[in-house]
Amino acid sequence: MRWQIEQFVFCDHKLTLINGQETQQLEPMVGELLKFFCQHHSDIITRDQLIAGVWQGRVITDNAVNRVVTKLRKVFADDAKKPKFIATYPKKGYKFIASVTAISEEHLDESVDALKAIEDNIPDNNLSNTNSPEIRSLKHISQQRRQLLIVSAILAFVMLFMTVWLGQSVWQPAEKSAEIFTQSKALTRNPGRESQPHVSPDGNYLMFTEFLSGKIHLRIKSLVDGSQISVEHGAENWVGPGDWNKTGDKLVYLTTTKDSCQYYLRDFVDMTLGEPKLIHNCPAGSFGKIIFTHDDDLLVFSEASFRGEPFTLFSLRLSTGEKRKLNQPELVLGGNSQYDLHPVENKLLLSSPDKQQWEGFYSLDLTTDQLTLLFKQDAFICCGIWDHTGERVVLLGEHPAYEFVSYDLTGEDREVVYSGNQQVSPPMRHSNGIDYLFGSGFSNQNIKLLSLDNGKSQLVAESSVDERLARFSQSGDSIIYLSVASGHEEIWFYDLEQKTTRQISHFNDARHYVDLHWSPDESFVVALSLNEIHIIDFTTGLAKVVKMPQREITGLSLKDNRTLAFSIKVGENWQVHHYDLASETLKPIDAKWQFVRYQAEQDDIIWQDKDGQYYVGEAQIMLDDEYLSTINFIERRHFNIQKVGSQFLYQEFNEGKYQLTSYDINSKERVVVSANDSSYFNRNKQSILLSEAVRSNADIFKTIASN
Incomplete structure (x- = not known):
């Protein structure tokens, strides 16, 4: 219609x-x-x-x-x-x-025939007067609709000609735009968060990971009878992700514990697993993935030298055990952990950030080891894969992603492939050559206020979507935080005394922040994106970008109302810089310091030098504490340690939760405060702001191609 x-x-x-x-x-x-x-x-x-x-x-x-x-x-x-x-x-x-x-299609067809009669000078008494009401009505017909019908007629003639010439019943065009999907159906309904789906080449089995009860499980489900098995490696091991070989009778996968990282190979026949065969030991703390190439003897995998380091790509020849580092983009942030094998050719698609934090998409020929940049985008996007033709790139839409989109190999001709009503995880091609697989579900993190006086907690920011990055005001009577309640990531304000909420910003775009701070005088908010720092006026909600080159920035804090402090890389090392908001100038401080966290109380300032040694206070007093030196100062671009008096508060990821611990530098006593669902926290003297997952679930879906 x-x-x-x-x-x-x-x-x-x-x-x-x-x-x-x-x-x-x-x-x-x-x-x-x-x-x-x-x-x-x-x-x-x-x-x-x-x-x-x-x-x-x-x-x-x-x-x-x-x-x-x-x-x-x-x-x-x-x-x-x-x-x-x-x-x-x-x-x-x-x-x-x-x-x-x-x-009306019938009226439109008649009208087009009538117009054609005029243009071809076919005698017709009813059309002799071009000023008649009937002709004027015909002229109102959409020119585009008319052109569409003419083009359709030409295409029909060409199809008929090709059918006769080639002896084919249907003509298939050599090229076509991306398939557009409007529907999907669930393939799993497990209680956890399912992701990383792979359907076997025969289409009968689905392999996927499920995060449940603080652990990653690798599952295989029969799409014929619905039965399901787990790939087990002991109670302590996280298992997955995995991949099928080209015939579907073998699978490779990752297993990890806190102290180990290994890749295994197993036979698979009719929901029965063979004995696991260890094929590679990766460094402990490395959580990569492994895939088959079109040659079952050659695998590609990623690994990090230790936890928190960027990933490097390698190939592994099973018959000889040869491990070879592949040609790849420079390691930035997480490095080269996202890659996909071309549907038919011997090459990979790599998704990798550059120093400006732009996401680059590269083609790597596995035969010649030639690396080619396809295109880059300045956006918070992830995880490109080849489409089924191998002539386009499919990836998640911008944050928060409810869709995945495709581009040609130059980064142009954007088309939405699928759009849903829940957030989606990175898609994978279905083995049927048409559809896509993806995880989709909901995540609802609220912000709770934990009292240090009585140990009781209360929700201070809650909705049906995520709230995060909550931070106290200097006075402690209000907070700011991020929420996507409006459909986009915006800054919100909550008055702890009046218990009122209001939206501060109205960006209405796809920006994504990784850290948030409030100025000491509470007149503006400082937000850190992937490659920029934004200053948001608290009254108007208007934002401006700090004038400096786009790059990776970490460890943001405010020294005072005029001075920002953060770390950027100089060569291969982090170095603290100060940015003067009034003069808009950027200056490095002593090269000794790689990070500093400024606090309102000068005694609570924390410094870290290039050797990882901690210092405190404006006077930079060295802390001779062996235990504290083992704690990461930075976690996901923001600080992981906060000092209040003699207590240091920090988090460590353990059994699927971020374990918040208080450590007294004088008594050496450690007390677990709570288990949380986010690496971000903020404390004042009386309370702590934390994130709490109210519900979280994701299932595996398959697009449904239109007939």
Whole structure:
């Protein structure tokens, strides 16, 4: 069905929107929403009606509805405050207020024939007067629709010619754009968070990982009868991810403990596993992955020299045991841990960040070892794979990712491959050569306030989506934090005394922050992205970017209202720098210091030199403490240790949780405070802000190709 919407023509089958000479391909859920609006354009539609009609009654959040409505508004450049297309009726719903007319296919075909008769000078008494109302009506027909019909006729003739010439019943074009999927179905319904799916070459078995009860499990499920087995290596081992060989009778996988890292090979026949064969010992603390190439004797795997170091790519020849380092991009951040084998050719697609924190996509020829940069993007994206043709790249959409998209090999021609109502994990190709596999589910982390006086906790920021990076104000009577409750990552404020919440920023974009700070005078917020520092005015919510080159930045704090402190790499070493907000100048301090965490109390300032030795206070007094020197100062770009008086608070990941521990430098006493679901915490003298997962689940889904 086609619809005339003001000056636009909308095809609800192909989900295209034509305006003049421009044709826009709509995202699947956006197109379905527009179709529903067209079918009910005279009605006020409630959220429940939208969920029933557009999402077929699936359980979704208000945030998911808001996000798709916002995207549709952007398609029409519609202002929510002065709408011309979608009007919001508070506490009632939405109404599509634009002019909508269904285009009759039969009438349109007759009209095109009539216009063609005019152009071909075919005598027709009814068409002799070009100023008649009938002819004027015909001239109102969309020029784009007419061109589409002509092109369709030409294509039909070409298809007929090719059928006769080649003796084929159907002509298949040599190239086509990416398949667009509007539906999916669940392949797993386990209680944990499932991800990293791989379907066997015959399509009968699904291998995936499940994070459950603080441990990673490798599962294999029969897609024929639903039976399921686990790949076990003892109670202490985390197992997975894994991969199938090209015939589906072998699998390789990773197993790890706190003190070991190993890759194994096993036979697989009809849900029965052979004995495990150890093929490689990787460094303890390395958590990589391993895949087969098109040659079952040659594997590719990644490993880090120790925990927290970037990953390096290697190949392993099973018959000889030869391990060889592959040609690869320079190691930055996590290094080269994301890679995918081409569907038919002997090459890899690598996803790797550069020094500016742009994500680069590279092709590595495994035969010649030639590395080629395809394209880069300045975005918080992840994990590119080849599409089924090997001529495009498929990857997650921007944060928070509810879709995956594809690009040509130059990074152009963006197309949405799939869009859902829950966040998705990186996709994988299905062995059927058409569909994609992915994990999708929900995660809901709230922020709790833990009292150090009585040990009681209370929720201070909660919704159906994640809240994170909470930080106290200088006075301690309020907090700021990040939430995606509006559909995008925004900064929010919570008054601890009045118990009121309000949104500070209105970025309405795909930005992603990894650290958050409040100025001592509480007039502005400092936020760290992947490669920039942003200053957000607390009153207006407006943001500006600190003027310095894009690069990896870590260990951010504020020395005072005028001075930022953070670490950037000079050569191969981290070095503390100060940035003056007034003069907009960046200066390194003494090269001895790699990190510093400034605090309001000068005695609580923590320094770390290039040898990992800790110092405290403005006077930089060295701490001679063997235990403290074993604790990581930095975790995921932000500080992992905070000092208050004689106590040092820090976190360590243990049994699937971040274990918050208090260590007294005088008594040497260690006390476990709590187990948390995030590496981020913030303490003042009386309380601690922590993250708590209320619920978290993800299942494996398969796209459903349209027939």
